[in-house]
Amino acid sequence: MDISRFLFQILPYLLEGIPVTMQLTLLSFALGLALGAVLAAARVFGSKPLSIISRSYIEFFRGTPLLVQIFFIYFGLPTVGIRLDAFTASVIAIGLNSAAYQAEILRSAIKGIPEEQYLAAESLGMTTVQTYRFIIFPQAIRVATPALVNEFVALIKYTSLASIIGVAELFRRTEYMVSYTFMPEIYLLAAAIYLAICLPTSQFSKMLETRYAIPGYKRALV
Amino acid sequence: MSEELLQINGLRAGYGKVEVLRGIDLRVKRGEKVVILGPSGSGKSTLLKCIPYLVRPWSGEIRIDGLTVSPDPAVLRRIRANTGFVFQQYNLFPHMTIIRNVALPLELSKGMSRREAEETAKSVLDMLGLGELAGKYPLELSGGQQQRAAIARALAIDPKLLLLDEPTSALDPELRYEVVETLYQVAKQGRSMLIVTHELDFAEAAADRVVFIDEGQIVEEGDARQVLERPRRERTERFLRRLRSRLGESPSTN
Numbered sequence: 085m086d087i088s089r090f091l092f093q094i095l096p097y098l099l100e101g102i103p104v105t106m107q108l109t110l111l112s113f114a115l116g117l118a119l120g121a122v123l124a125a126a127r128v129f130g131s132k133p134l135s136i137i138s139r140s141y142i143e144f145f146r147g148t149p150l151l152v153q154i155f156f157i158y159f160g161l162p163t164v165g166i167r168l169d170a171f172t173a174s175v176i177a178i179g180l181n182s183a184a185y186q187a188e189i190l191r192s193a194i195k196g197i198p199e200e201q202y203l204a205a206e207s208l209g210m211t212t213v214q215t216y217r218f219i220i221f222p223q224a225i226r227v228a229t230p231a232l233v234n235e236f237v238a239l240i241k242y243t244s245l246a247s248i249i250g251v252a253e254l255f256r257r258t259e260y261m262v263s264y265t266f267m268p269e270i271y272l273l274a275a276a277i278y279l280a281i282c283l284p285t286s287q288f289s290k291m292l293e294t295r296y297a298i299p300g301y302k303r304a305l306v
Numbered sequence: 307m308s309e310e311l312l313q314i315n316g317l318r319a320g321y322g323k324v325e326v327l328r329g330i331d332l333r334v335k336r337g338e339k340v341v342i343l344g345p346s347g348s349g350k351s352t353l354l355k356c357i358p359y360l361v362r363p364w365s366g367e368i369r370i371d372g373l374t375v376s377p378d379p380a381v382l383r384r385i386r387a388n389t390g391f392v393f394q395q396y397n398l399f400p401h402m403t404i405i406r407n408v409a410l411p412l413e414l415s416k417g418m419s420r421r422e423a424e425e426t427a428k429s430v431l432d433m434l435g436l437g438e439l440a441g442k443y444p445l446e447l448s449g450g451q452q453q454r455a456a457i458a459r460a461l462a463i464d465p466k467l468l469l470l471d472e473p474t475s476a477l478d479p480e481l482r483y484e485v486v487e488t489l490y491q492v493a494k495q496g497r498s499m500l501i502v503t504h505e506l507d508f509a510e511a512a513a514d515r516v517v518f519i520d521e522g523q524i525v526e527e528g529d530a531r532q533v534l535e536r537p538r539r540e541r542t543e544r545f546l547r548r549l550r551s552r553l554g555e556s557p558s559t560n
Contacts, residue, residue, distance in 0.1 A: 200397045203360050207391035208463065209383055209415030218410060222401050298400045300445030 094261055094270060098277060101254035105281075108174055108243040108253060113236050115179025120186030127191050138187070145184035151245055153177045158249045174246035178239060185235055193228035194220060226296055233289035237282050244278075254278070308372060311336045311467055311498050312357070317366035319349075319356050326352045328522035330366070334467065339499045341509040341530065344519035345545055350502040351394075353519065354471045357500070358382075358389040371466055387415060390460030392470040396452040398444035398459070405431065405440040408459045416463065430462045431455070434488055450481035454488045461492065468492065470501040504549055510534050518542045 126138035145153070157180075158173040168176065197220050205215040247256035258274035261267075312334035319327040326349045334340050344350045355361040357368055359375055359382055368375040375385050398407050408427035412418045418426065431437050434454055444452050453473055460468060473489065474482040486508055493499060493512040503509065509516055509530055516533040518526045518541075526539045537543045 200393065200395060201399065203355075204391075204393065204397035204399070207358055207360055207386060207389075207393075208411035208459070209386035210411065211379070211414075214414050218414070219399055223399075226401070298445065299443035300447075301400065 094265065094267075095273070097261060098254060098257050098270070098274060101252060101257040102277070102281070104171075104251065104253040105240065105243050105255075108171070108178065108246055108251070109236070109239045111175045112178035112182055112243070113239050115175065116182030116186045116235075116239075117232070119179065119183035120190055123183060123187035124190035124194065127187070128194050142184040142187055145181050146188075150178065150181050150242060151248065153181055154245055154249060170246070170249045170251045173249065174243070174251050178242055178246070181242075182235060182239055186232065189228050189231040189235065190224070193224040193231075196227055197223050223298075226298060229292055229296070230289055233285065233292065237285050237289075240282055240285070241278060309335055311338075311371055312500070313367075313369040314353075314357075315367045317353070317356060317363055317368065319352055319361055319363040319366075325364070326522050327356070327363075330519075330522075330524060332517065332524070332527075334498055334500055336466075337496050337498055338514045339493055339501070339512055340515045340517060341513040342500065342502045342517045342519060343504070343509070343533075343542075343545065343549075344502075348519045349522040350519055351471050354391075354469050354500065354502055357467075357469060358386050358391055360391070383415065387463060388466045390463055390465035390468045392453070392457050392460050392468070392473050394472040394476050396444070396449070396456040396476075398452055398456055400444050403441050403443055404436065404447075404455045404458075407444065407455065408462045411459065411463055427458075427462055430458045434458050434461075434491065448481055449477045450484045453477065453485045457485075457488055457492065461497075465497075467498045467500065470499065470503070472502050472504070474503065474505055506534060506546075506549065518545065520545070 123138045123141060126134045130138065154174060154177040157177045158168065158170060161168065161173075201219055201223070202215060205219045210218070243253055244255035246253055247259060250256070254277060255274060258270055262270050310333050312332070314330055314332040317327055317330040317332075318325065328349075330349075330353055332340075332353075342350050342353065352361055356363045357370070357375070359377070362377070370385055370388055373381065373384060373388075375381065398404075399410075402410065405424055405427050408430060409420070409423035412423035412426055413420060416423075428437065428440060431440055434457065436451070436454055436458060439447060439451060439455065444455065447455065453476075457470075457473070470489070474485050477485060482505075486505055489501070489505075489508055490512060501508075501513070513530040515527065516530045517524055518533060518537070518539070520541055526533060526537060526542045528538075533542065534546065537546060
């Protein structure tokens with residue numbers, strides 16, 4: 085491979101896709117977290133119908149391929165007059181999909197807090213709202229953090245699906261370069277770039293866990 | 307002001323279709339220390355939890371300091387301000403330091419400022435000899451220390467009635483001692499206490515009255531000495547004999 089061509093043409097072209105990949109990831113993760121929190125709340129606190137709606141949503145988005153969801157939103161919605169550009173359609177599709185997973189992460193984290201914590205809070209005269217705000221949520225978010233970061237890392241990779249509807253993110257640019265240069269080893273380069281983004285994110289997760297760990301918790305598990 | 311702090315009449319409660327309490331009548335006078343004894347599954351813990359409505363009774367009436375317990379949030383607030391509850395498994399909040407565990411309820415349900423609450427919390431912790439642990443987290447402490455902190459948390463709200471649900475049962479024998487010491491200390495302060503425990507020595511030395519419960523009903527109650535040494539009912543006697551023969555073995559967790 086011609087080194088200078090690689091360094092000055094191919095690599096910079098791919099790297100320009102990183103901001104797009106990261107924007108896709110951050111925006112769809114944020115959408116997923118916001119909607120996921122609502123869905124989780126509907127399942128934990130909601131009336132029966134609300135809980136069923138939330139559950140159906142989760143089952144639907146977990147049970148159908150993300151690619152189908154992206155196609156549906158990008159190509160299907162225009163038939164009812166909703167026309168979105170490829171980037172927006174990708175953010176919405178990936179965000180809606182991620183919401184289902186994030187809802188389950190949050191719900192199981194809340195459900196994982198033992199009943200005794202509620203009893204203790206109640207016995208001390210706390211209201212239900214106070215109990216969740218001061219006792220349950222602060223513990224649940226610690227439980228949920230590793231799984232949420234895991235979901236974030238998964239999204240970094242899932243955003244490559246946006247290439248199919250033409251978003252010029254990292255993988256779209258890779259494909260373009262491969263077909264332009266006929267050098268399939270560029271796929272390896274793309275893989276290395278994804279890895280270089282994902283690894284520090286996982287490290288960041290470990291740091292968060294350590295930073296916000298409940299003191300003595302590890303010892304208590306032994 | 308009535309002499310009786312707690313009155314329970316015809317209390318029935320259970321889980322699902324299983325009836326656990328089958329008509330309990332119980333009185334606790336102001337300043338009185340009452341120990342509840344009974345085998346596993348007899349309903350002792352359920353009885354205790356019904357009082358501040360942690361378990362919802364099926365029927366019957368509970369009055370604390372003249373106020374009838376009901377699901378009305380305003381009533382529950384007052385009831386819980388008058389009852390401190392100590393759990394078998396301590397149930398401290400693991401994400402908060404000991405002093406925050408004790409102070410937070412004061413801020414939330416007594417409307418104290420953070421500073422005021424922490425000063426109160428510190429003085430209660432100091433009183434129980436836990437002052438140095440104020441900045442530690444619950445899971446950094448031994449079980450005995452955690453339970454003493456839980457007692458401090460329940461005491462800090464200055465309840466008229468302190469409810470203790472087997473406060474030493476989850477602890478290893480060598481850790482039980484320090485909790486029993488703390489119980490003696492609290493008992494001396496004149497607060498009304500209703501304690502489910504198998505600590506017979508404590509019952510004998512500190513309780514005014516002992517109530518023996520079996521299968522959801524009160525089998526026998528009376529002066530602590532009398533019930534422990536000369537029980538009138540055969541069931542009480544059999545239970546006490548079994549309990550005493552178990553001493554020295556590892557304590558039951560229930």
